[in-house]
Amino acid sequence: MTGKGKRERIALDRLADVLVDDILSASDEDILAEFRETFGDSDQNAAEMRALFEKSVLASNKKRLAAAKAAATANRRSPATSVVAPIDMAAARARLRAVVDRPGLPQKVTLAARKESELSDADILGMLEDLQELGLLPPDDNQDGKP
Secondary structure: OOOOOHHHHHHHHHHHHHHHHHHHHOOHHHHHHHHHHHHOOHHHHHHHHHHHHHHHHHHHHHHHHHHHHHHHHHHHHOOOOOOOOOOOHHHHHHHHHHHHHOOOOOOOOOOOOOOHHHOOHHHHHHHHHHHHHHOOOOOOHHHOOOO
16 A cells, blocks of 8 residues: 555544454454354364464474584584693692782782691682782783692
8 A cells, every 4th residue: 555645544533442452342152253253163272273283393402403403513623622621729728828928019918827738729829810910910921820
């Protein structure tokens, strides 16, 4: 209806409003009776529609699963996945001790009233990362960006 005038558009809008009002004002029984006359058993149609929806959801989920499996397989085969060299924790502990004991720091760095021997490997690595972010520890070239 492109190219039609404003008057025709207004008439179509009014017709659409009347049809919508007619449907909305009809009772459920009237709608079901009209459906039965035209298409047959409404319960059977509802069951068929539910089966179609379930089939669609299942197909969609299968596609998503296949895509996830393909991505996981590609990720496993990707050359970007590199083997990380083990971190020498003795060297990491020594590096942390060197920063803590370094004279001339603008502020005093402490281990928060804990002995270094009580710190886990994760604590040591976390502190080294924090010190590096604060600019108190230069990056270590020997460990590929690891503290």
